[in-house]
Amino acid sequence: MTTAYVNGIFTPLSEARISPMDRGFLFGDGVYEVIPCYGGQPVAMQYHLERLHDSLEGIALSPSHSDEQLNALIDELIRQNGGGDLGIYLQITRGVVERRQHAFPEKCEPTVFAYTFSISPPSDGTIESATCFSTVTRPDQRWGRCHIKSTALLGNVLHMMEAIEENAEEVLLFNDHNQLTEAAACNVFVVSDDKILTPELDHQKLPGVTRRQCLELLAAHTDWVVEIRPVSLEEVLNAREIWLSSSTKELSPVVRVNGQPVNDGKPGPRWSAAQQLFHQHRFSRP
16 A cells, blocks of 8 residues: 655545645646655655755745755655655645636645655666667657646647557657757657767756766766767667666667667667666765
């Protein structure tokens, strides 16, 4: 039985209750984080809290908990769910209102909700442990504030369904200039010639925690050339390797794009080396 947290109370997930007048339900007026936990230990917790604060600031919502309180909340939630390999979903909305209106209410107590779910053990960088992805490419039709980790994810959901309808697991998105933004639920790295490419951050991309960790690890432990810059559709379609990055996937290799194989349809050596770095250093900052 999964234990959840709602506004100061730990309760079975099946018994957790939130008002239908919560602005998170009515408007998607909230933000969230997904924090991986392996062997009962959260990964990059401080980076997740920093991004949470940035997202709260992005929607003009004052934090209701200090970092110390959130850390204690997460630790207790992990304990009550038995530790192990878990994903921790933490959501903060603007809270419950008396009537539905677009403008922010003058006074409203934020709703804080969290629960855990099982996740697979992470890859150690071997081909045998890799979770490989097939992808399609599509124009990015989401909203213009993707740097906020908002609970309003319908645009991402619709793009993900475009992939599923093509028997793929993810979609690579491109802006009006045919430049890579991100995937529906991941950031993206591209290996082109001997360079590691990833798009620079702006309002079109979420500042991924795993992306941040990856860039730090590559800078600290390799001599690879890494370029943070616009990445064209042509570079993606001709890439030697493509990786997806997210908190519960770490780095995952893309082996097909639009039905065509990447690296002969197998995880590449650069992915293997980068994921091995994650396996060795996921609990420490480089």
